[in-house]
Amino acid sequence: MTNKKLIGVDLGGTTIKFAILTAEGEIQEKWSIRTNVLDEGSHIVPDIIESINHHLDLYKMNKDQFIGIGMGTPGTVNRELGTVIGAYNLNWKTTQNVKEQIEAGTGLPFAIDNDANCAGLGEAWKGAGNDGDDVVFMTLGTGVGGGVVANGELVHGINGAAGEIGHMIVEPDHGYLCTCGNKGCLEQYASATGIVHLAQDATEEYEGDSPLKAAVDNGEEVTAKMVFDLAKEGDYLANTVVDKVCFYLGFAAANLSNTLNPESFVIGGGVSAAGDFLLDRVKTNFQKYAFPTVRTSTEVKLAQLGNDAGVIGAASLATKFAD
Template sequence: MYCFGIDVGGTTVKCGLFQTDGTLVEKWEIPTRKENKGEYILPDVAETIQNKISEKGIDKAEVAGVGVGIPGPINAQGEAACAVNLYWGFRPVAKELSELTGLTAKAGNDANVAALGEAWKGAAAGSQNVIMVTLGTGVGGGIISDGRIVAGAHGAGGEIGHANICHEETAACNCGNSGCLEQYASATGIVRLAKKALAESSEDSVLRNTESIEAKDVLDAFKSGDALAVRVMDEVGEKLGGALGIFAAVVDPDAIVIGGGVSKAGQPLINLIEKHYKKYAFSLCKDTPIVIASLGNDAGIYGAAKMVL
């Protein structure tokens, strides 16, 4: 038996053909055509699936279904409230894809789907309860409980980046609120904190000689022991570790997975998060392992495939 895992991004659609035991048979990409409010995206996905079935000589009866991850809130019925990066308003994604392919279809938020992938075949393989945080330009998240994605009533389940963790913050987050985790633990948040620290202090730092500071510069300086960068990252670790402690008290995860570009800082970042997490976590959750995601850009297709199984 086979299944398809699809991860729709703003530039490309990642596609995977899997055996139902999780073996990846083949992966490929097609362009994300966003013209006319993204009306071609799902038909293009359906076409590439039909072409792959024909190319491999697979009987449609042997295909368990197709799962798809979308960058936006998706409810338990597979309906997208909106997906601004795809120019979609409301869209019954699972229903449309099922009608276009003649296959069982399920849809989920891309970050939640990536979390499911890591829980199935990635860094938390075999775990039934997982919290995943992706630290990129923003902070994404996904929660797996008893082996299933927590989507919530509005598809907002797992929006870890928009948990309010600083009531005193006055700067606005992209979501419109203030004090969100994303304002501290994302790549842009790390740069913001570094610039603030440089403005408020005259201490020597390699970052003072950096023309256009990026998160990687701060992380490299942190790993080399630069005092200002260490202080900035300690604030990041405290905010993220504290937030994870709160979520762990709700989910009681087998593992916490850290992904996204910032996670490339590796074990020094994990050690920092663990230090603060252990300080704030409920006693029974203090020893929950915090691990770096291992599937990379393939997490979405693995999780999408797992949704239909």
């Protein structure tokens, strides 16, 4: 393997994370800057270029030492052209020629993909996926995202929408309305915001004593973490909410795994910080709904890389430029 390095960029709505990695995916340096979304996001790409060039100067490195740059971004990505559109949390409403600008500004080859796909690549390569060729990654944050790696390659689909795990329908017709326009998407039940929605609805129907009910009734800010913490402390109402969340997650994981039979089904994102308390209940539902062969061959796991998954996966995009 080459001694040359990779640069990974994980572009988010509040923070841009950067890392310099070995060709084997080991992080050697990392830093971050705030995302400036003012003026229709026009500062973002120049800020990325300036930050990369500044840090290469700082570390006394030159572009000949690098294979290339890979970046994960929100929005709809054209991987061939290196453009992004519709990343509304970045104020990118029109097409952004990211590849063209960054290659011109840094002198390095550049590759780009969706941020959830990049996190999936990271976990598949250096995290819970153990460098497996068949890995499904689901990230539970404000929404539910995902990435599917099959035969060692990211699955993109005909128009780049493969891996939209959050929009798997788990409550047809009568479920919560999703931002995508459908009803009953997984995102509305297993994301951080979905869990709060479930908790609020469960509280309305519950007549017993419960710290969760008291918090909702008192107008306190309820979070997914609060729901899980109260469930761990034995709050009956909170536990019924967690059971429901884990049903949806196990049901979705089983259906995806019945279709793809991955080696690993990896669950990450902020909600996964609940750890085995979440995982054990998800596994119970997975076992119930999985096809017998899948039940014994696909392992449901928690993600291992945390906030580094995105930069590691993004950097792996640039390995295609290696000699």
